[in-house]
Amino acid sequence: MDPAAQQRQGVLPRRIEVLAGLSVAIDLGLGQPAEHMLRAAIIACRLADRLGLSSAQRATTYCTALIMWIGCNADSQEYARWFGDDIAVRRDAYSVDWTGMPFMRFLLGNVARGEPVTRRVLTIGEMLRDARGQLAALMHSHCTSAAELAHHIGLPVEVARAVEYTFERFDGAGLPRGCAGGEIPIEMRIAQVADVAEVHQRMYGVDAAVATMRARRGGHFDPAVVDAVIGDPEPVFAAAADGDVWAAAIAEAPDSETRLDQDGLDRLVGAIGDFADLKCPFALGHSRAVAALAADVGTMLGLEADEVRALRRAGHLHDIGRLGVSSRIWSKPGEFTGSEWERVRIHPYLTDRVLSRISGLERERTFARAHHEHLDGSGYPLGMPGTSLGAGERILAVAVAYQSALEPRPYREAMDPAAAAERVRQRSAHGQLDPGCTESLLSVTGHYTPRVRDDDGLTPREREVLAHVARGLSNRQIAEKLVLSEKTVRNHVERTYAKIGASNRVGASLYALQHGLASPFV
Structure with a gap:
């Protein structure tokens, strides 16, 4: 049965498939190719087996390696403030050991990357006043955020605890707490090795990966974990059968056959949408609001219940591709350059790539990848004409346009509802947005009010x-x-x-x- 037929008959994705899709989105923020985190999870499981971990520890190791960098999205704005291109500096950081003068040279070489000389000098001076303190604050925020997000997407408490130690080192020279040796959970000690080893093996080969492990043995990495690699490295890095990393990683998952029910899938995609929005704090709540608006419009237009549900999920997921674009671009207060605009235009395509392997989300993927397409063919990334856009795609595009207008951007203030409505009307009149969907959205917007909690003691x-x-x-x-x-x-x-x-x-x-x-x- 093909995936679209499965979805129509109610066969929903397995939980691990959705989490694997999330890991591919994390890869975007790391500047790594798709399936880096999946390969790292496979390596981590092989090391867990060599070290004789229990099945429970192995399960925690798998999930920790899969999402250990989930906090990178939440602190992208801070990375961009210090380093300019948050994605580039994370990608390049795999080449250096995070200690001593080589690391300091790496930091200073990347501070305010791409900024004018005056701006670079001022930022370098600010960092040098307390480099370790500045980094400790950044990494503490990252680790706390990672734990919060792991809990938010429903992972076990053991995983949330492990990711708090992402930047710690076996020798105690890490950040933010300077934990050493056995203070760092074994699952994270394995995940650290698997993460770095995967990059070096993929880029330079097994011998180079082994050399990197030896160089960091007893410093960054637990000697016992390193020895588990270098004793017989070839099987640790062996390619997946038929080259299908996705299938191999899914098979290693502790709950590989657990399928989500409708409510469970709704909760998970909602959490992933929240995660995506953290990339740009000015857009916090954007995906939730778009999801609600799209579902309301779909209901008003008489779509079937399953189509409305798919629209709501697409609203939550549509901006996951944002992670692949530097926060330096998203936070720019002025006009984009030509190259910056090309990066922005590609984010719906990246959303499409993240969702492409998750069976059971075919309709959501179709809607989400077209959220910036226009009826007149002037949209992006593909410039699809109206004849190629179904009702779901048209509805989601209108919901995104209206909600985006309500939100502030670095280059403009937020619009009030009346101005946002007028903006959408104008875009409809100019042939970009569907007139019927536009009028339906404007009809429902006066009735959509999020439930606000008022019993938590906040003034x-x-x-x-x-x-x-x-x-x-x-x-x-x-x-x-x-x-x-x-x-x-x-x-x-x-x-x-x-x-x-x-x-x-x-x-x-x-x-x-x-x-x-x-x-x-x-």
Whole structure:
């Protein structure tokens, strides 16, 4: 039975297939080719077997290796602030051991990468004042975010705990806590080796990977794990049968045959949409809002219930390709250059590639990849004409256009609902958006109001501050916007975090999303 027929008959994807798709999205943010994390998970499982881990530890090792860099998306804005191109610096970081003078030279060579000389000098000076402290803060945020996100997508607590140690080193010279040896969970010690070894073996061969492992033995890496590789490296790096890495990685999963039910799939794709939105704090809640709008329009237009559900899921998933574009571009306050615009235009294609291997999401993929296509053929990435766009694609495009107008962007303020509606009307009149879908959206927008939690003890001011924190504003920026002192804002933030149980921006952002508190203030 072909995948489309399976979906029509209610055969939903296996849970691990969706998580594997998420790992491919993580690859985008690392600057690695698709299936890097999947190959690392396979290597990690082979090492777990060599080291005699229990089945429970092996399962944790697999999931840890699969999503160990899930926090990289949440701190992309900070990476971009320090290094310019967050994706390029993560890609190149695989070539250096993260300690000593070589690492410091790497950092200084990449600070404010691509920026004017004056900007580079100022940023380098700021980093040199407390390089370790600056990195520790960045990595603490990353690790806390990774744990929050692992929990948010429904992974076991053991996995959430393991990913908190992503930047620690066996010799205790890592960050943010300087944990050493057995303080680092064995699952993470294996995942660290598998992650780096996969890159070096793929790029330079088995001998080069072994040389890298030997060089970092006892420093970055646990000697016992390294020895498990170099004792007989060929089987560790052996290619998947028939070259199908996806199938081989799925087969290694501890729950490889567990299929999601409808509600479980809804929850997981919703969490993935939240994860995608964290790439750009100014778009926090974008995917949830698009999903709700698209479903409302689909219902008004009389689509079948399963089609409406697919539209809602596509709304959650449509922007996962954003991860493959540097935050330096997304955060640019001015016009894009030609090359930057080409990178932006490719993100729906990247969404398509992430979703392409997940059986049971064929309709969602079809809708999501066309969310920036126009009836007149002027859209992207393919310039598809209206004759190639079905109802789902047209509805999602209108929902994206309206919701995007409501949100702030680095180059403009958020529009109010009336201005957003007028903008969509104009685009419809000019032949870009479907007129019927546009009118239906404008009919339902007055009725869509997210449920807002009001029993958590937050004051109106704290709710306002929380919304700004969730959208990536610093304390100083919030103070300027609300005409308060920076100290007052800091006190509001601390009290808000205490009340909602958050420890950083990602935790606060996820709370705001889940409880209807992330709406932009215009």
